[in-house]
Amino acid sequence: MSERPGGHRDVPVLDLDAIIDDPGTRIIVCCGSGGVGKTTTAAALGLRAAERGRAAVVLTVDPARRLAQSMGLTELDNVPRPVEDVTGDGTLHAMMLDMKRTFDEIIEAHADPERARQILTNPFYQSLSSSFSGTQEYMAMEKLGQLRRSGEWDLIIVDTPPSRSALDFLDAPERLGRFLDGRLIRVLTAPAKAGGRSAFKLFNAGFGLIAGAMTKLLGAQVLKDLQTFVSALDAVFGGFRARAEQTYRLLQAPGTAFVVVAAPERDAMREASYFVERLAEERMPLAGVVINRVHRSPAEGLSAARSAAAAEELESRGGHDLAAAVLRLHTGRMQLAAREHREREHFVTAHPTVPVAEVPAMWEDVHDLEGLRQVGKLLAAQ
Amino acid sequence: MGSLRDVRARDTDWDGVRLHVVTGKGGTGKTTVAAALALALAAGGRKVLLVEVEGRQGIAQVFDLPPLPYEERRIAVAPDGGDVHALSIDPEEAMLDYLEMFYGMRRAGKALTKMGVVDFATTIAPGFRDVLVTGKTTEAVRRKNKDGRRVYDAVVLDAPPTGRITRFLNVTNEVAGLARVGPIKNHADLVNGVVASPETAVHFVTLLEEMPVQETLDGLAELTAAGLPPGGIFTNMVRESLLPASVLDAAAGGRFDPAELALGLKAAGLADGASDAAAVAEALAEEIVEHARRTALEQRERESLDASGRPRYELPLLADGVDLAGLYELAESIRNQGAA
Ligand SMILES: Nc1ncnc2c1ncn2[C@@H]1O[C@H](COP(=O)(O)OP(=O)(O)OP(=O)(O)O)[C@@H](O)[C@H]1O
Ligand SMILES: Nc1ncnc2c1ncn2[C@@H]1O[C@H](COP(=O)(O)OP(=O)(O)OP(=O)(O)O)[C@@H](O)[C@H]1O
Ligand SMILES: [Mg+2]
Ligand SMILES: [Mg+2]
DSSP states (O other): OOOOTTOOSSSOBOOHHHHHHOTTOOEEEEEOSTTSSHHHHHHHHHHHHHHTTOEEEEEESSOOHHHHHHTTOOSOOSSOEEOSSOOSSOEEEEEEOOHHHHHHHHHHHHSOHHHHHHHHHOHHHHHHHHOSSSHHHHHHHHHHHHHHHHTOOSEEEEEOOOOSSTTHHHHHHHHHHHHHHSHHHHHHHHHHHTTTSOHHHHSOHHHHHHHHHHHHHHOHHHHHHHHHHHHHHHHHHHHHHHHHHHHHHHHHSTTEEEEEEEOSSHHHHHHHHHHHHHHHHTTOOEEEEEEEEEOOOTTTTSOHHHHHHHHHHHHHHOSOHHHHHHHHHHHHHHHHHHHHHHHHHHHHHHOTTSOEEEEEOOSSOOOSHHHHHHHHHHHHOO | OOOHHHHHHOOOTTTTOOEEEEEESTTSSHHHHHHHHHHHHHTTTOEEEEEEOSSSOHHHHHTTOSOOOSSOEEEEEOTTSOEEEEEEOOHHHHHHHHHHHHHOOHHHHHHHHHTTHHHHHHHHOHHHHHHHHHHHHHHHHHOBOTTSOBSOSEEEEEOOOHHHHHHHHOHHHHHHTTOSSSHHHHHHHHHHHHHTSTTEEEEEEEOSSHHHHHHHHHHHHHHHHTTOOEEEEEEEEEOOOOSOHHHHHHHHTTOOOHHHHHHHHHHTTOOSSHHHHHHHHHHHHHHHHHHHHHHHHHHHHHHHHHTTTOOEEEEEOOTTOOOHHHHHHHHHHHHHTTOO
């Protein structure tokens, strides 16, 4: 007989209702590798929290169109909108992150109007602020900080971008900071500091070589745009960095709960493992792991082996074609469940103290409030 | 399988295409399909280069090899002879190549690397990074032997995901905002000459699920609007349904009679008493209804993909995951469907 997937005795259970009901929980971050269900989980938790009485806001990043529509989000306007048809005493707001606008607002807040204009119209700024490598992660964290400071919500649920690696959103602010402290930036900003003369002349032959290469590579005009941009930005970035550090500390605070979302597949579970370890290293509070889209069978009592043997028996005898086909199908289903169960066991063995919750795969996508409510219920029913 | 001569003579949907770009939503099987496509294109004695650009060593993983260096090397032999070579493009190395090839400035390039110029480029202007990477790829497409023939019959690029593909390939546009004139701009124009030509086809990998299909359709529209040449759609990880259409149709509407199934279960010796067989049949019926709904949804997704008018190919879900044998199986399926 097959063991019921999910029926592991010693694994601590992730009790999400306890987390969302605890008024001390102020921020929930849903993270995980691409496509595992981060946005769905964030939205479902938000709805459930609201319907259990919290004043919740969900910050989504690039939600699937129909999921966004289900929450009444039709445009990317970067402000939380109330979600209709939420039952119970709480409230739910939802928003989609507009990374460019968030970035623009930071610049406007930190630079005088003239300098802000210089930055906002620079081609490099436009490239940086709408590119995908790190900016989105950075801006999601920035927006989280803003929502928190506004004090309007008692629970903020953040979704994270579909990164190639789940860690990008932790690393992006650091990377941007390192980049702005880098030697290269100092060379590029030197002309401004040296009163407009080419900084490269001030340096030794090594720098001359570099300047030559940069000019060859980029062309003189590009280099000039770049220098203007970097020196304008440099003036703004002190404040920028301070905020990144503030958000980082917010993430470490006891009111924050990280929920790592994973799919029961090797790559996703490996990524989840890696992420769990990384959170521990950074002393970020992990609530637990949600294994999403788990395949189960209503006929779990019939094992893959018995089902396959019976199908074979019927096939060799002839007749009962339908039953044979159904048994084949069931065999495949049970094999898949067993594979997924093994992936889960690997994870659990490596991380025996991490609470785990499982959400079954539904046969269709989640794209209305009722679907989200259903996912919320499944998340809580462990 | 046909003889070598047959294979060479066959018409494929992409005759004349030398650069096959493979994109798709994350995790749908881009790397797997790119590898299988490279094998399929090489079949029958051709030479194909498989390129990856995100430094993730995905090619090494699917071919079960140690990490690939920044160097073109043969990694597999195709059915009926033919070679697949691979290259893992590292943007830093590509920049050194570029400086050396056009300006003979390797040493300066090294200094730039040390200064973190590449880190800089990826942070501030991914367009620069992309032009280096696509530049290296299109150089391999254009490269000729001494006798004037192309070194590679085809180049297959395991490309960034759908959300980024148009920006990635549309380098001229991306770079134009930053550099209206100058060497980078010229380089981008050269790349564009290959990428926007009929020698290129951008293929999409998708699953039969709502999100990846929607992304594919959006990606196709965006690509076409940018004047880039769309290729085919590879629906990956397709599960065949074993049940007859009439049963599926009824079950999708919630109608499935477990009585007949119960008889079959009993005949197979799966139940002791009548009530036991009935209980198992009830449970299985629930599974069938769900399966039928899923199958119907997949069929709807197929139809919306077909409405795009692009050639579509189906690749089976390999039950034991993708190993080397599985890769050859996918390659054969690609050839049988005329994609290579
Ligand atoms: N338990 C589930 N059963 C069935 N479908 C699900 C389930 N959870 C999520 N999905 C579907 O899976 C798809 C991906 O979900 P979602 O967009 O939440 O993932 P994500 O991790 O946010 O993805 P990305 O990394 O692209 O942002 C969606 O179409 C969603 O409806
Ligand atoms: N036809 C198939 N049958 C079974 N498994 C498959 C199939 N195609 C791909 N896979 C598996 O699915 C997973 C994702 O595939 P792959 O790495 O090729 O996707 P990808 O689109 O390149 O992902 P990424 O976006 O992370 O680069 C891998 O584990 C791979 O082995
Ligand atoms: Mg998402
Ligand atoms: Mg890949």
